Every structure is written in structure tokens, then in C-alpha cells.
Amino acid sequence: MSNVKIFSGTSSGYLAEKIAKSYGESLGSISRYRFSDGELSVSYDESVRGNHVYLVQSTFPPADNILELLLMVDAAKRASAEYVTLVIPYFGYARQDRKDKPRVAIGAKLVANLFAASGADRLITCDLHAGQIQGFFDFPVDHLDGQAIFVPYLRSLNLENLVIASPDVGGVKRARDFASKLECELVICDKHRKRANEIASMQLIGDVKGANVVLVDDLIDTGGTLCKAAQIIMDKGAASVRAIATHPILSGKAYDNIENSILTELVVTDTIPIKNQTNKIKVLTVADLLATAIRRVHTHESISSLFI
Numbered sequence: 001m002s003n004v005k006i007f008s009g010t011s012s013g014y015l016a017e018k019i020a021k022s023y024g025e026s027l028g029s030i031s032r033y034r035f036s037d038g039e040l041s042v043s044y045d046e047s048v049r050g051n052h053v054y055l056v057q058s059t060f061p062p063a064d065n066i067l068e069l070l071l072m073v074d075a076a077k078r079a080s081a082e083y084v085t086l087v088i089p090y091f092g093y094a095r096q097d098r099k100d101k102p103r104v105a106i107g108a109k110l111v112a113n114l115f116a117a118s119g120a121d122r123l124i125t126c127d128l129h130a131g132q133i134q135g136f137f138d139f140p141v142d143h144l145d146g147q148a149i150f151v152p153y154l155r156s157l158n159l160e161n162l163v164i165a166s167p168d169v170g171g172v173k174r175a176r177d178f179a180s181k182l183e184c185e186l187v188i189c190d191k192h193r194k195r196a197n198e199i200a201s202m203q204l205i206g207d208v209k210g211a212n213v214v215l216v217d218d219l220i221d222t223g224g225t226l227c228k229a230a231q232i233i234m235d236k237g238a239a240s241v242r243a244i245a246t247h248p249i250l251s252g253k254a255y256d257n258i259e260n261s262i263l264t265e266l267v268v269t270d271t272i273p274i275k276n277q278t279n280k281i282k283v284l285t286v287a288d289l290l291a292t293a294i295r296r297v298h299t300h301e302s303i304s305s306l307f308i
Helices: 010-023 066-080 107-118 131-136 149-155 169-182 224-235 254-259 288-297
Strands: 004-008 029-035 039-044 052-056 083-090 122-126 143-145 161-165 183-193 198-205 212-220 240-248 268-269 281-284
Touching: 004 010, 004 288, 010 052, 010 066, 010 107, 010 288, 039 122, 039 281, 066 083, 083 288, 107 131, 122 288, 143 288, 149 169, 149 198, 149 240, 149 268, 149 281, 161 169, 169 183, 169 212, 183 224, 183 281, 198 224, 198 240, 212 224, 224 240
Parallel strands: 004 052, 052 083, 083 122, 122 143, 161 183, 161 212, 212 240, 240 268, 268 281
Antiparallel strands: 029 039, 183 198
């Protein structure tokens, strides 16, 4: 069987190191060079001929993270790698998955096309903003579920009268899956937006009186939705409110919003690096989950058990 070699892009080195260690391999060596005008060039410092190459890079801004990953794929294919798998813990531009108003781009499909054109053979990712984005790719996608990390953590808290909450109608399926696994009730926060990152109104559907509530989402950006939902839930008589979000984008005033919120804690993963650690943010790692997925993909084993 071909050897496995794991390489990291610039933005995800902290996570790639943990993935490689969990897998039992050293992280591969790669060089990057920038011309004086900022143009990026990448090259592998070791042979990848005939190998199965796994490239770890989350594609959050800046756009150079995507371009670097595309160059890494192209360099690996031109160096005769047998198989190139993208390991993108957080797939950026996933929120642009449809035309929700006239004359806008479908960014998720465009980025998927770019990766296909680069020659990538497979994608391993975690908690896409919308599951149907898997259909944008013309090669196999292994879509891992953050439940495998969050459900054991929630069970360890031994919370009485646990209730799972979705911060919006679009996240009901995700929240229902959590509620099913934890055998608890589900409530929904119905929100209406004026524009991106700005909520016009929100109301709660369901009873949370005396409950320990956990809000579940795939990502947290400015934190406005989760913090407002948490306040509404507490106003309805909840005993406590926690939040879970796989991808901690945390832009704008997110850290201040979280620190000043009613939330007991925000639990996230390390798909995106945390810029400012606070007492309210707890980070769980996806490294072991991704390393196990890489091993099973390489040995042609089923990965369905990784979906909890």
C-alpha cells in the first residue's frame, strides 16, 4: 500500500501537527516563497511520488489560504503523487451556497470547482454550513460530524433537565440530531434578519423553564445570534444556557459579545485558531477525529462509525 504523507498549509499548522501526531506520522516538509509583489510559490522538500498525500488547510480568510491549497494540490500532482486528499476542517465560503437574492455569486460552488480543477481526488471536511454542499464537488466527500466530539462532552457534564436549542429554523435538523443522541427535548429560536450579521427579531418556540439549555450551531461569527438567543432563553426561565459551535470564526465584536453575554460557556473546536482565549470559551480538538478518518480512508475502511 502506498505511503501516507501529511502536509500543512500556513493557516492550519497548529492543527496539522496534532493530526500527524495522532496518526503516527511526522508532518511533511514543504517550502513557501513569496515574490516581492506578494505572489506565492510552494514546493515539497521531499518526494511524494506514488504516495497518498493529505493536505491540511482550513479555508477561512484571507483568500491566500485557498490559493495556497490549490498550489499545494497542483505541486503534488505534478510531483506524481498517486492520490491527493484535501483535509479542510473548516470549508470557507460555505455560507454562499445559493442565490438568496438577485445577481450574487454562489461562492461555495465556485470554490468546489477550483479544487476539482486543481486535480484533488477527495475531500475530508467537518460540519459544512449546509450538507448539500457535498453535491458541489465532483469527487468523493467525507463529511464528518462534530457530534462525535460534542456529545461525549455534554454527557460528561451530567446536566439535569437538558434541552437542546436551535438558534434558527435552518439549524433544526442539526439540533434534532443532538437531541436524539442525548434523548432530550428540542426548542427553536425563530429569527428574522434585516441583513447579514444583523437580527431584526427573534422568538422562542418551546418550553425551557428550569432547563439547562445548549444552543447548537455549525459556526459562530459575530456571536450576535447566539448571544441574543441565550438572553431570550434565560428570560423564559432557563436555569443555564451554553452554546456549541464547531467553527469559531469569531469576527468583529464576537469576543466582547460572548464575554458580556449570559452564556455559561461557548464550546468550539480548533478547526479555526482562537485569537483571544477567554474564560467562557472551551476548545475541543478535531485532530483525533480527522486522523482516524485519514487512516480509514487510506485503508479503505468504513468511516460511518465516525458519525457517532
